[in-house]
Amino acid sequence: xxxxxxxxxxxxxxxxxxxxxxxxxxxxxxxxxxxxxxxxxxxxxxxxxxxxxxxxxxxxxxxxxxxxxxxxxxxxxxxxxxxxxxxxxxxxxxxxxxxxxxxxxxxxxxxxxxxxxxxxxxxxxxxxxxxxxxxxxxxxxxxxxxxxxxxxxxxxxxxxxxxxxxxxxxxxxxxxxxxxxxxxxxxxxxxxxxxxxxxxxxxxxxxxxxxxxxxxxxxxxxxxxxxxxxxxxxxxxxxxxxxxxxxxxxxxxxxxxxxxxxxxxxxxxxxxxxxxxxxxxxxxxxxxxxxxxxxxxxxxxxxxxxxxxxxxxxxxxxxxxxxxxxxxxxxxxxxxxxxxxxxxxxxxxxxxxxxxxxxxx
Amino acid sequence: xxxxxxxxxxxxxxxxxxxxxxxxxxxxxxxxxxxxxxxxxxxxxxxxxxxxxxxxxxxxxxxxxxxxxxxxxxxxxxxxxxxxxxxxxxxxxxxxxxxxxxxxxxxxxxxxxxxxxxxxxxxxxxxxxxxxxxxxxxxxxxxxxxxxxxxxxxxxxxxxxxxxxxxxxxxxxxxxxxxxxxxxxxxxxxxxxxxxxxxxxxxxxxxxxxxxxxxxxxxxxxxxxxxxxxxxxxxxxxxxxxxxxxxxxxxxxxxxxxxxxxxxxxxxxxxxxxxxxxxxxxxxxxxxxxxxxxxxxxxxxxxxxxxxxxxxxxxxxxxxxxxxxxxxxxxxxxxxxxxxxxxxxxxxxxxxxxxxxxxxxxxxxxxxxxxxxxxxxxxxxxxxxxxxxxxxxxxxxxxxxxxxxxxxxxxxxxxxxxxxxxxxxxxxxxxxxxxxxxxxxxxxxxxxxxxxxxxxxxxxxxxxxxxxxxxxxxxxxxxxxxxxxxxxxxxxxxxxxxxxxxxxxxxxxxxxxxxxxxxxxxxxxxxxxxxxxxxxxxxxxxxxxxxxxxxxxxxx
Numbered sequence: 001x002x003x004x005x006x007x008x009x010x011x012x013x014x015x016x017x018x019x020x021x022x023x024x025x026x027x028x029x030x031x032x033x034x035x036x037x038x039x040x041x042x043x044x045x046x047x048x049x050x051x052x053x054x055x056x057x058x059x060x061x062x063x064x065x066x067x068x069x070x071x072x073x074x075x076x077x078x079x080x081x082x083x084x085x086x087x088x089x090x091x092x093x094x095x096x097x098x099x100x101x102x103x104x105x106x107x108x109x110x111x112x113x114x115x116x117x118x119x120x121x122x123x124x125x126x127x128x129x130x131x132x133x134x135x136x137x138x139x140x141x142x143x144x145x146x147x148x149x150x151x152x153x154x155x156x157x158x159x160x161x162x163x164x165x166x167x168x169x170x171x172x173x174x175x176x177x178x179x180x181x182x183x184x185x186x187x188x189x190x191x192x193x194x195x196x197x198x199x200x201x202x203x204x205x206x207x208x209x210x211x212x213x214x215x216x217x218x219x220x221x222x223x224x225x226x227x228x229x230x231x232x233x234x235x236x237x238x239x240x241x242x243x244x245x246x247x248x249x250x251x252x253x254x255x256x257x258x259x260x261x262x263x264x265x266x267x268x269x270x271x272x273x274x275x276x277x278x279x280x281x282x283x284x285x286x287x288x289x290x291x292x293x294x295x296x297x298x299x300x301x302x303x304x305x306x307x308x309x310x311x312x313x314x315x316x317x318x319x320x321x322x323x324x325x326x327x328x329x330x331x332x333x334x335x336x337x338x339x340x341x342x343x344x345x346x347x348x349x350x351x352x353x354x355x356x357x358x359x360x361x
Numbered sequence: 362x363x364x365x366x367x368x369x370x371x372x373x374x375x376x377x378x379x380x381x382x383x384x385x386x387x388x389x390x391x392x393x394x395x396x397x398x399x400x401x402x403x404x405x406x407x408x409x410x411x412x413x414x415x416x417x418x419x420x421x422x423x424x425x426x427x428x429x430x431x432x433x434x435x436x437x438x439x440x441x442x443x444x445x446x447x448x449x450x451x452x453x454x455x456x457x458x459x460x461x462x463x464x465x466x467x468x469x470x471x472x473x474x475x476x477x478x479x480x481x482x483x484x485x486x487x488x489x490x491x492x493x494x495x496x497x498x499x500x501x502x503x504x505x506x507x508x509x510x511x512x513x514x515x516x517x518x519x520x521x522x523x524x525x526x527x528x529x530x531x532x533x534x535x536x537x538x539x540x541x542x543x544x545x546x547x548x549x550x551x552x553x554x555x556x557x558x559x560x561x562x563x564x565x566x567x568x569x570x571x572x573x574x575x576x577x578x579x580x581x582x583x584x585x586x587x588x589x590x591x592x593x594x595x596x597x598x599x600x601x602x603x604x605x606x607x608x609x610x611x612x613x614x615x616x617x618x619x620x621x622x623x624x625x626x627x628x629x630x631x632x633x634x635x636x637x638x639x640x641x642x643x644x645x646x647x648x649x650x651x652x653x654x655x656x657x658x659x660x661x662x663x664x665x666x667x668x669x670x671x672x673x674x675x676x677x678x679x680x681x682x683x684x685x686x687x688x689x690x691x692x693x694x695x696x697x698x699x700x701x702x703x704x705x706x707x708x709x710x711x712x713x714x715x716x717x718x719x720x721x722x723x724x725x726x727x728x729x730x731x732x733x734x735x736x737x738x739x740x741x742x743x744x745x746x747x748x749x750x751x752x753x754x755x756x757x758x759x760x761x762x763x764x765x766x767x768x769x770x771x772x773x774x775x776x777x778x779x780x781x782x783x784x785x786x787x788x789x790x791x792x793x794x795x796x797x798x799x800x801x802x803x804x805x806x807x808x809x810x811x812x813x814x815x816x817x818x819x820x821x822x823x824x825x826x827x828x829x830x831x832x833x834x835x836x837x838x839x840x841x842x843x844x845x846x847x848x849x850x851x852x853x854x855x856x857x858x859x860x861x862x863x864x865x866x867x868x869x870x871x872x873x874x875x876x877x878x879x880x881x882x883x884x885x886x887x888x889x890x891x892x893x894x895x896x897x898x899x900x901x902x903x904x905x906x907x908x909x910x911x912x913x914x915x916x917x
Contacts, residue, residue, distance in 0.1 A: 050820075050824055051823070051824075052820050052823070052824070077823070077828070078820070078823035078824050079823050079824070079825075079826045079827055079828055081824075082826070083824065084824070084825075085820075085821065085824035085825075087817040087820070087821055088817075089815060089817055091815065091817035091818050091820065091821035092821075093818055093821070093822075093836055093840075094818075094840070095839050095840055095842075104822075104825060104827075104835070105825035105826050108825065108826045108827055108831065109826060152821075152825065153824070153825070156825065156826065162824075
């Protein structure tokens, strides 16, 4: 049985449809990332599960417990759902100390004073902040606040935890450490988690599954590798990772092997959707799949190196490819490389199995 | 009690307290006699009488004249002061701001008494002027004088809106004009001023509206020459026929409300418009004040001159008068100095009661009022419902009633509703009238604090298991404690100053300083009145000092 099951959820703000029939399942012990651009409805979906937004239609079930069911007119209040929720801003109560913030859910549950004290101590200890219990939230650093928010959401031992952009308020370096720590904590406690993020790297690093939302609909639902390597739509392909994009016309089809004419030049790739000869198509290739060689060969095209940008851990190479598509006569092709290259003409390899061709229109 | 029933009880009581007086007034206006008389019937006679009364039309004309006059005076001066204090290097700009705001907390009757004592035909200033120049070129008991005084005392209202609009103006907007080649004065006239126009327009309508609410100034300054405005016409109507003519008074009240409602609606629209305008704000970079150069001290003199005329002259007048036995042509000041008037205060039971009642209603009543406003504000806080909007609209109704009207309405309610009769001559009636009159103002202060709370703080409470009631008690209200204390201090100042709301409720046991002064002024007990006015001012200044000490922002 899934820990969280959402079925065909619809939600509108006045005339605006925010969620247009979203379904998902979080299996026990799994972390599901809700990924999407701003305005895709990912936070609204999370808040609907928590009971902070009221959907128009659909069903939300936790284990054997129905949280929301439009047909049966069930809509449990947030406080009756027993979920943990970590807010993007952490939402620590500024008028209470760290101890009191964490103790509040336990006091609401009428636990004895000694038990409250003991559980708070244990919760703060597990996040390494036992010594800061008497501080007020504003006296803590961002990372500490984030951990207190987590402790407050976990102290009453919910089965499911909902996280809204939990790492977005941390600076870049801290974020990378925190996502490892957060994933460990959630898996060690055997929790199921639903985590909203707009950062695809974060989603891939933290989650067992990714659900990519596009304007209130599910664009793709799968493991991080599936979503990254086998995107089912142009939107997903473009959302995940850095890529080159070519627009052209399909000139030949052989099974899933596609030949594409881009401004008089020929590219070969794999079809990722129903294509037809003579139809318009868009080809996507990730930057890390593009490489520059000295010698000509299959899938290699001659291009002039225009710019080399040093990024620290690697170089970003920008090639000028002379094509004649529309008014444009040049197309930029970007690639990653470990070492810089000399100026001049290079044979740039765009491997056929990595060039994903999607129909347009 | 669940949050739902708390909300239901709170809002029912609110709607009753606000609507009942209005409905009673409207009902009364269609009766042939006072509602307590036997054998009365529905009739339009009262309307016919009032509409036929030349005095009513004269009062209406005077009200319009005063409203226009004070707007014309207050708006330019208010904008000028705001510009000087906010955007220039006028000397002392840090302490000029509280100075400019002070008149909003002065009692209008106290100021009016002060003007009579200082600038009246035998006033201190008038006599001094006469001894030098041989003649006094002004006459305080005229419509023009009332308009001038009313205009100058309402400068702070314009100042507050203009100043906050000027502050919110992004410095990048002005800097963009500077880099494009405009000098500081060109920028002020072609960029800054047009940008704050919506706020100024709002303030102008507000002042115009307040012109119709004037009571203390025209009552004191208009009386000798029989200059009447709508509110004083209403007040004098009691004596006009010799019998309680409630139906006629009700008609005048209906007329006042009918004038006020469209003005309030206009203000709401303008406020929304102004807010939209100002929200185009740049980065919070510190603005470089415009250098006035040689004009620094003349600009400073303008502010001080205004303050001197508006506050110092009348306050000095009334203070001086409270310290002398008598005053007139050729009296030597030193020979008439005395503290007797203050000693006399203690010998009048009603005066002592008035002082204690004023302190009680301002301190304790104010606290209860803030608790009540908070209950209402919390009830409609983040409540996405048509009922919440309705309450918001209902809160506007008391604004349409000047204090004297609200006091009258409350008196009638306490007479009309039999179970309330015994409370009529207790301070509860006065407290309730005050709380209803200032409902919109107080509710806005509390709602303003509530809006500062990030919604997640309350949502976090819900997700960890707190009911709406628990969230309100444990999170929402504790978070606005500071705002509530500020609101309490401001309400203290307002309640301590009130005079018009209490005049109809004045009875043994319900005296407050303000209404007692109005009543004593009518009997000519000027010694007592001036001493009482000083006491009133001391209370307000003490409250103001505490509020400033506590860092209260003097405007909502």
